[in-house]
Amino acid sequence: MRASYHSYSLEFKRPVLTSRARMTHKHGYYLTIEQDGVTGTGECSYIEGLSIDDLPHYEAALRSLCGQMSQIADAYYHTGKLPAALLDRFPSIAFGLETALLDLKNGGKHEIIKGSDFYQGKKAIPINGLVWMGDEGFMREQIAQKLADGFSCIKIKVGAIDFDEECRLIESIRANYSPAQIEIRLDANGAFTAANVREKLKRLSTYKIHSIEQPIKPQQYLLMHNLCRENIIPIALDEELIGTSDSFIRRRLLETIRPQYIILKPSLLGGLAACDDWVAAAGKLNIPWWATSALEGNIGLNAIAQWAASRNTGMVQGLGTGSLYTNNISSPLVIEKGHLRYDETQNWAAL
Numbered sequence: 001m002r003a004s005y006h007s008y009s010l011e012f013k014r015p016v017l018t019s020r021a022r023m024t025h026k027h028g029y030y031l032t033i034e035q036d037g038v039t040g041t042g043e044c045s046y047i048e049g050l051s052i053d054d055l056p057h058y059e060a061a062l063r064s065l066c067g068q069m070s071q072i073a074d075a076y077y078h079t080g081k082l083p084a085a086l087l088d089r090f091p092s093i094a095f096g097l098e099t100a101l102l103d104l105k106n107g108g109k110h111e112i113i114k115g116s117d118f119y120q121g122k123k124a125i126p127i128n129g130l131v132w133m134g135d136e137g138f139m140r141e142q143i144a145q146k147l148a149d150g151f152s153c154i155k156i157k158v159g160a161i162d163f164d165e166e167c168r169l170i171e172s173i174r175a176n177y178s179p180a181q182i183e184i185r186l187d188a189n190g191a192f193t194a195a196n197v198r199e200k201l202k203r204l205s206t207y208k209i210h211s212i213e214q215p216i217k218p219q220q221y222l223l224m225h226n227l228c229r230e231n232i233i234p235i236a237l238d239e240e241l242i243g244t245s246d247s248f249i250r251r252r253l254l255e256t257i258r259p260q261y262i263i264l265k266p267s268l269l270g271g272l273a274a275c276d277d278w279v280a281a282a283g284k285l286n287i288p289w290w291a292t293s294a295l296e297g298n299i300g301l302n303a304i305a306q307w308a309a310s311r312n313t314g315m316v317q318g319l320g321t322g323s324l325y326t327n328n329i330s331s332p333l334v335i336e337k338g339h340l341r342y343d344e345t346q347n348w349a350a351l
Helices: 058-067 069-079 084-089 091-105 136-148 163-174 197-205 221-230 247-257 272-284 298-311
Strands: 002-017 022-035 038-045 129-131 153-157 183-187 211-213 235-237 261-264 289-291 333-336 339-342
Touching (some): 058 069, 129 136, 247 272
């Protein structure tokens, strides 16, 4: 068995703005594992300045991993477990490793979940149309395009421009589309403060919002618990889940906060098995969930989509970020009328 990696840089079609950073490109690594003429491929995707594993020794960790791949693969295939150190310190490497091993096991053709209806082109996944932060004109342009493209669920990033402008944008959607026609999800990326969060949630609630992701920064447990209990707008935990790799602590976190939803991002949470554990913990508390890509290229997006489709959540997923780049690897992934599907007539480009 041989393993190797190489870096990539995906260029955004236009710079994107979150509440914490302006991005023109996104770096990451492709991990390949070869055995008996079969090659499994995974994507190790971190977000510079945001991911907990954006560390100076990231590449050294990948190099060490490749040098131990035979032992790691043997342990994974026998136990289903990845090295604990990866899950704790390098969740995006854990995701890339896990999906590369699954791809290798299933024939090396980017099939992560064997027999997946999504991979076989039989099942399309409803996804939200993502609207990035920017000036009012840019955001209006994006909203109009998403509606024209047939999306019935719009996700809007909030917290980086003037709040009054953001409210006007959302109000303009509601003036023309009812909640039954267009579901609006918001993502604050922790932009609101303890002093202003309730005021802002109350104002946004007038627009009949489906949910808001992470209105305040993580680890403000009492405040987040109270906000979820008050339910001004249903709250989905996102960044709050990152860095929690112990099953008991995951359950305690959900029991303490009691969110209305959770958002699962395999690259940030340590892979698909880690997300399965979150699903199990949430299920015991009747907390719905959906999966969201974290700016992966098409290799990582494909793996997340197969996993999400296999779980049959019934929720609209956040899997539309593959279309953000000018140089994403060509793949069978296609977005049509607010759905992500796998077009078997199209081929994967070589890495």
